Structure formats: structure tokens, C-alpha cells
Amino acid sequence: MTVTDAARESVEASLEQGHLSFSHLNPPPSYDLADHPLPTGREEIWRFTPIKRLRGMLEGEPSATQLTWDSTLPDGVTLTQVSAEEARAAGELAPNDRPAALAAEHAAHTVLLDVPADLELDDEHPVVLRLHGESVDDLVYGRLVVRVGRHAKATIAIVHTGSARYVATTTVVVGDGAQVNVVSLQDWADDAVHLGRDAIRVGRDAHVRHTSVSFGGDVVRMHANVEYDAPGGAAELLGLYFADAGQHLEHRLFADHNQPRTKSNVLYKGALQGDKAHTVWIGNVLIRKIAEGIETYEENRNLVLTDGCHADSVPNLEIETGEIEGAGHASATARFDDEQLFYLRTRGISDKEAKRLVLHGFFQDLIRKIGVPSLEAKLTETVEDELAKNVFRGVETEQ
Amino acid sequence: MSTLEIKDLHVSVTTEDGPKEILKGVTLTIGDGETHAIMGPNGSGKSTLAYSVAGHPKYQVTGGTVLLDGVDVLEMSVDERARAGLFLAMQYPVEVPGVSVTNFLRTAKTAIDGEAPKLRTWVKDVNKSLADLDLDPSFAQRSVNEGFSGGEKKRHEIAQLELLDPKIAILDETDSGLDIDALKVVSEGVNRYRAREGKGVLLITHYTRILRYIQPDRVHVFVAGRVAESGGPELADELEANGYERFLTATV
Ligand SMILES: Nc1ncnc2c1ncn2[C@@H]1O[C@H](COP(=O)(O)OP(=O)(O)OP(=O)(O)O)[C@@H](O)[C@H]1O
Ligand SMILES: [Mg+2]
Numbered sequence: 001m002t003v004t005d006a007a008r009e010s011v012e013a014s015l016e017q018g019h020l021s022f023s024h025l026n027p028p029p030s031y032d033l034a035d036h037p038l039p040t041g042r043e044e045i046w047r048f049t050p051i052k053r054l055r056g057m058l059e060g061e062p063s064a065t066q067l068t069w070d071s072t073l074p075d076g077v078t079l080t081q082v083s084a085e086e087a088r089a090a091g092e093l094a095p096n097d098r099p100a101a102l103a104a105e106h107a108a109h110t111v112l113l114d115v116p117a118d119l120e121l122d123d124e125h126p127v128v129l130r131l132h133g134e135s136v137d138d139l140v141y142g143r144l145v146v147r148v149g150r151h152a153k154a155t156i157a158i159v160h161t162g163s164a165r166y167v168a169t170t171t172v173v174v175g176d177g178a179q180v181n182v183v184s185l186q187d188w189a190d191d192a193v194h195l196g197r198d199a200i201r202v203g204r205d206a207h208v209r210h211t212s213v214s215f216g217g218d219v220v221r222m223h224a225n226v227e228y229d230a231p232g233g234a235a236e237l238l239g240l241y242f243a244d245a246g247q248h249l250e251h252r253l254f255a256d257h258n259q260p261r262t263k264s265n266v267l268y269k270g271a272l273q274g275d276k277a278h279t280v281w282i283g284n285v286l287i288r289k290i291a292e293g294i295e296t297y298e299e300n301r302n303l304v305l306t307d308g309c310h311a312d313s314v315p316n317l318e319i320e321t322g323e324i325e326g327a328g329h330a331s332a333t334a335r336f337d338d339e340q341l342f343y344l345r346t347r348g349i350s351d352k353e354a355k356r357l358v359l360h361g362f363f364q365d366l367i368r369k370i371g372v373p374s375l376e377a378k379l380t381e382t383v384e385d386e387l388a389k390n391v392f393r394g395v396e397t398e399q
Numbered sequence: 400m401s402t403l404e405i406k407d408l409h410v411s412v413t414t415e416d417g418p419k420e421i422l423k424g425v426t427l428t429i430g431d432g433e434t435h436a437i438m439g440p441n442g443s444g445k446s447t448l449a450y451s452v453a454g455h456p457k458y459q460v461t462g463g464t465v466l467l468d469g470v471d472v473l474e475m476s477v478d479e480r481a482r483a484g485l486f487l488a489m490q491y492p493v494e495v496p497g498v499s500v501t502n503f504l505r506t507a508k509t510a511i512d513g514e515a516p517k518l519r520t521w522v523k524d525v526n527k528s529l530a531d532l533d534l535d536p537s538f539a540q541r542s543v544n545e546g547f548s549g550g551e552k553k554r555h556e557i558a559q560l561e562l563l564d565p566k567i568a569i570l571d572e573t574d575s576g577l578d579i580d581a582l583k584v585v586s587e588g589v590n591r592y593r594a595r596e597g598k599g600v601l602l603i604t605h606y607t608r609i610l611r612y613i614q615p616d617r618v619h620v621f622v623a624g625r626v627a628e629s630g631g632p633e634l635a636d637e638l639e640a641n642g643y644e645r646f647l648t649a650t651v
Contacts, residue, residue, distance in 0.1 A: 338456065339493045340493055340494075340495050342455055342456070342477060342493070343489070343492065343493035343495065344495065344503075344507075345454075345476070345477035345478040345481065346453050346454075346477060346478075346480075346481050346485075346486070346487045346489075347478075347481055347503075347506075347507035347510070347511070347559065347563065348478050348481035348482045348507055348510035348511040348563070349478055349481075349506055349507055349510045350478050350510065351476070351478065353506065353510065354478075357495070357498050357502070357503070357506060358495065358498070360497065360498065361495055361496050361497025361498035361542065362496070362497055363497070364497035364498070365496055365497040365542075368497075
């Protein structure tokens with residue numbers, strides 16, 4: 001197994017400091033709003049976010065407005081309203097940031113999506129939740145618990161469209177031996193603001209893949225956390241984002257290896273173009289003392305298409321035990337590779353078309369990993385549309 | 400008809416110490432249907448010549464002309480040159496992750512012909528040219544050159560040559576890194592291309608062994624950024640026997 005030099009340094013640094021009791025990068029979870037005070041913007045977990053553009057969403061004004069829900073539920077799957085107590089009893093993970101705490105506090109309804117034990121849904125028939133907002137003037141709180149029973153197999157897509165100021169918390173409880181594929185698509189209109197947290201708890205020997213895809217919105221800040229209920233769980237966290245001029249797209253990952261022999265694998269890819277397009281990727285991994293024999297790898301790649309964009313990419317590895325199988329990370333932000341473009345152009349392909357192909361390839365690599373053929377086709381299409389619509393505005397063609 | 404005329408070509412690259420001239424006046428004409436071999440020691444500028452004709456932005460042409468059928472190639476962008484009929488098989492073909500060979504080939508063919516190829520015949524053509532070069536059909540779905548062995552990359556270049564059907568093909572050390580079987584397969588591909596009407600080939604190589612399969616009309620010895628001597632196929636035999644010694648001492 002490979003341990004990168006960076007990971008080794010972290011191991012040594014952590015071991016030298018003595019055992020860390022909890023991660024300083026990831027505040028302890030709590031339903032109490034007082035534990036998640038209004039940020040000033042200087043906090044480690046808020047310093048990349050343009051708080052002024054959140055239109056007061058962190059203040060916590062109550063609101064009963066909702067998004068409209070349109071759901072496709074395969075046989076056996078149920079979607080019901082539950083009480084806050086029932087949500088907690090179903091295994092909801094306590095909020096670990098202020099938006100999640102606000103969503104838990106203020107959501108007009110709490111919704112439980114239940115995939116019963118042993119139910120095996122085929123990949124071609126995913127559960128689809130289409131959430132649509134009417135206007136950015138609407139402040140909406142969302143609270144969802146997805147419970148997938150033991151040995152069940154399901155694909156769940158959550159699609160966000162339209163506009164809103166949407167503050168949401170989602171928990172995905174993955175039963176022992178279950179296989180779950182969750183895709184969250186942020187296909188918002190230009191002015192939407194979305195602060196979301198998807199928290200995942202992985203059962204014994206279960207496998208979960210979570211993919212976050214962000215195209216639209218003015219500010220989108222998605223937090224995906226994974227923790228483990230027992231040894232043997234594996235989580236794959238994938239992401240794809242495309243930031244245009246003025247957009248802020250932030251993805252924060254936290255893999256908490258709190259059980260031995262667990263795996264996490266993170267791959268996020270993004271493209272940026274246009275003035276003040278800003279993306280943020282934070283990849284936090286904590287390997288607790290108990291978590292011997294784990295494997296983790298995280299990677300973020302950004303392709304910068306024009307001047308004036310900014311990609312932040314920060315992997316953080318905190319390691320409290322040296323007894324691991326492997327830990328590594330990679331982060332790269334680059335422009336188009338001239339040699340790739342040259343090669344394609346020597347085959348008669350125009351500069352613009354060559355760039356489109358390279359970008360298509362950059363994302364296709366990731367789309368293939370999502371593992372839901374019907375969604376892959378749709379995503380490829382969405383990416384193509386996005387490329388056709390936006391990408392080459394302002395990219396000058398060179399000789 | 401296809402003729403490539405290179406006249407007194409001077410090319411520089413930018414270095415930390417300023418521009419450095421690599422090609423110091425290259426003159427050579429590939430007449431209609433001819434195959435020329437260029438042989439020369441490492442670092443003599445063979446790849447520079449190939450890249451400059453193809454239009455790589457790293458190389459600045461400081462003098463001279465390159466004409467394809469009388470039309471100035473140096474005025475064209477890289478892709479315009481390809482569409483005009485130039486093809487470069489690279490010494491080190493580039494990997495393009497996530498772009499499948501089929502997608503790549505179809506995009507290139509469409510660009511060069513100015514219209515999409517007919518689907519039915521095209522799929523057949525692609526499968527045939529992969530098979531002709533001993534590449535498994537699964538290569539069509541793989542990302543361009545990604546994870547290909549050195550030999551597979553070279554065979555993929557020649558498959559492209561046959562499919563894209565340019566007027567002039569520049570082959571930069573297509574033979575290096577090939578075992579004897581692969582060399583035969585690649586040579587047969589080049590020969591099928593040469594058998595078509597009026598196709599020109601500029602074959603860059605270190606070794607005479609490929610010239611046993613692809614007979615050149617002319618052989619040029621390339622030393623220190625220019626053609627030191629030109630002759631018939633017998634010049635290759637002389638190089639095989641005596642090496643570059645005679646030419647090196649003559650120029651330095
Ligand atoms: N950026 C650069 N700075 C300095 N020298 C350069 C640069 N790029 C190329 N060169 C030099 O140009 C010369 C010609 O290189 P080229 O690749 O054309 O040689 P070649 O004949 O193809 O060699 P080989 O047989 O090894 O393939 C070499 O000496 C090389 O070091
Ligand atoms: Mg060379």
C-alpha cells in the first residue's frame with residue numbers, strides 16, 4: 001500500500017503532538033444552535049465562504065416555505081413525514097455546522113425515505129427526488145433522513161432546480177452490508193443559494209457512493225461527511241463541479257475513520273471559467289486511534305479555463321494511529337495541457353473542439369465512476385450542455 | 400498530387416539564455432508519391448523538424464518556407480495544417496484521459512473531411528484498421544493512448560494514418576521501441592498507405608531495419624540542424640556500416 005510523503009509527515013506530526021482527542025477542523029456535532037454560533041467569516045470552516053452573499057441565511061430566521069417535491073419511488077420504497085424524534089430514532093446524524101443545525105431547528109417538515117432491509121433495486125430504476133424552488137426570495141429549510149436497511153441495494157438521486165435560499169440537512173444511514181449510491185445534483189438557477197450537509201453513516205461491510213454535482217447557483221456550499229458504524233465499511237465520495245463567472249461553489253468533505261478496517265476514497269473534479277469564478281474543495285480525513293488497518297485516498301483536480309478564476313484546494317489528513325493500510329492525497333489545479341491540445345489539433349481538430357474534448361474527458365473519467373448508467377447518460381448530457389452553453393464564451397482561440 | 404517543399408528552414412526554441420537556433424537551414428522536397436528517410440544522431444533536430452512542420456507552438460520559425468502543394472503551411476494553424484493534408488505520427492504520442500479512441504477518431508475524421516463519416520462504413524473501417532495493426536477491438540473504448548504500451552501507441556498512430564488518409568505523413572521514430580513483429584505490422588500499415596495514389600512519407604529513424612520493410616526513394620543524413628548529405632537507399636547502408644562519424648567531423 002502506498003503512503004504518500006505528505007501522509008507520512010502528517011502521521012509523524014500527529015504522533016509527535018500526542019493523541020488528538022477530536023479533530024480541530026471538525027467541530028463536534030450538536031443539535032444545540034448555541035454550539036454553532038453565527039460565524040464572523042474568520043473561522044477555519046467559514047473562511048472561504050462569502051458570508052455577505054448568503055443573504056442572511058445564517059441568521060436563522062424561521063420560515064415555513066418549502067420546495068416542491070416530485071418523487072419517483074420504486075415499489076417498496078416509502079417517503080413519509082416524521083417528527084424530529086422519529087428522525088433521530090431513525091439514525092439522523094446531529095448537525096456539525098450551523099446550516100445543518102438551522103435546518104434541523106426550523107424545517108417545516110422532516111422527511112424519511114425508507115428503503116427496507118433486503119430490498120434490491122436495480123440501477124436502472126433509481127429513487128428520484130426532484131426538489132424545485134420558485135424564487136430566491138424564499139428561505140427554505142430542508143430536513144431529510146434516508147434509511148437504507150441491511151443488505152438492501154439502492155440508488156437515490158436528489159435533484160435541485162429553480163431557485164431558493166435553501167438550507168438543508170440530509171442523513172444517509174446505510175445498514176450493514178447494504179450498497180447505496182446517492183447522487184445530489186445542484187442544477188440551480190443563477191441566483192440560488194444552497195447550504196447543504198449530507199451526513200452518511202456506513203454500516204458493517206456496507207458500501208456507499210455519494211456523488212455531488214454542482215453546476216448552478218450563486219453560492220453553493222455542500223458538506224459531505226462520512227462516519228462508520230462498524231468495521232468493514234467503504235465510502236466513495238465523488239464530486240463534479242463547474243463554476244462560471246461570479247459563482248462560488250464549495251465542497252467540504254470529512255471522512256471520519258472512527259472504526260477499524262474502513263475505507264474512504266474521495267475524487268472531486270472541477271472546472272472554472274470566467275471572472276471571479278471561485279471553487280473551494282476541502283478534504284478532511286481523520287484517522288482515529290481505534291481505526292487501525294484503514295485505507296484512505298483523496299484527490300481533487302481543477303481545470304482553470306480562463307484568467308480571473310480562483311480554485312482553493314485543501315487536503316487535510318489527521319492521523320492518530322500509524323497502523324494503517326494506506327493514506328494519501330493529491331491535489332492539482334492546472335490549465336489545459338498544451339501537449340494534449342497539440343496532439344488533437346495535429347489530427348485536424350480545431351482549438352475549440354480540442355478543448356471541449358479534453359474537458360469532456362476530464363469529467364467523463366469521473367462520470368464513469370458514478371456507476372448508474374441512466375444517470376451517467378443524463379450527466380454526460382448535462383455536462384455537454386454546460387460546455388456548449390458556457391465554456392467557450394471568452395476563451396480566445398489561439399493559433 | 401502532393402509535394403512538400405521545405406526551403407532553408409530556420410527554427411529556434413526559447414531557453415533561459417534566450418533563443419537557441421536548432422534548425423539551421425533545412426532544405427528538402429518530397430515529390431509526389433515519394434518516401435524520404437531522415438537519419439541522424441540524437442539531438443540533431445529531427446523531431447524539431449517534424450514538430451515545426453506540424454506547427455508546435457514551442458518552435459519559432461525564424462526563416463524559410465514550407466509549402467504543401469505550393470501553399471504556405473507556416474501561415475496555417477496546427478489544425479489547418481492537418482486539414483490541408485499533413486499528418487504527424489509522434490515519437491511520444493500523448494495521452495488524453497477520458498476521451499475514447501472512437502470518439503477521438505470520429506471527431507478527427509469529421510474535422511478533416513468537413514462532414515461526419517457515414518456511420519455504418521465508419522465503424523467497419525475503424526475496426527478494420529485496429530485489427531490490421533493488431534490492436535484488439537477493445538482499444539476503441541479505451542482512452543486515447545492512456546495506459547497503452549509504447550508499441551501500442553505507435554500502432555495506434557499508424558491506424559490513424561490509414562483512417563485519416565493525409566497527403567503527407569511525417570513519421571517520427573515510429574519504429575523505435577517496436578519488437579520485430581510489431582515493426583512488420585507497422586511497416587505494412589505504412590506501405591498500405593503508400594500504395595494509395597500520390598502519398599508522401601517523411602520517415603525519421605535511427606535504424607536501417609525499418610528501411611528493409613519501407614523502401615525509401617531518398618535518404619537524408621541530418622546533422623546539427625541541417626541536411627548534411629542526401630542520396631539514394633544505398634546511403635542508409637553506408638550509415639549502417641560506418642555510422643555518422645564522417646558527417647560529424649565534416650560539420651563540427
Ligand atoms: N527548450 C529547449 N531548450 C534547449 N534546448 C532544446 C530545447 N528544446 C529542444 N532543445 C534541443 O534541441 C535539439 C534537437 O532536439 P530534437 O528533439 O529535435 O532532436 P532529435 O534529433 O529528434 O533527437 P532524438 O534522436 O533523440 O529523438 C536537442 O539538442 C535538444 O536538447
Ligand atoms: Mg526525436
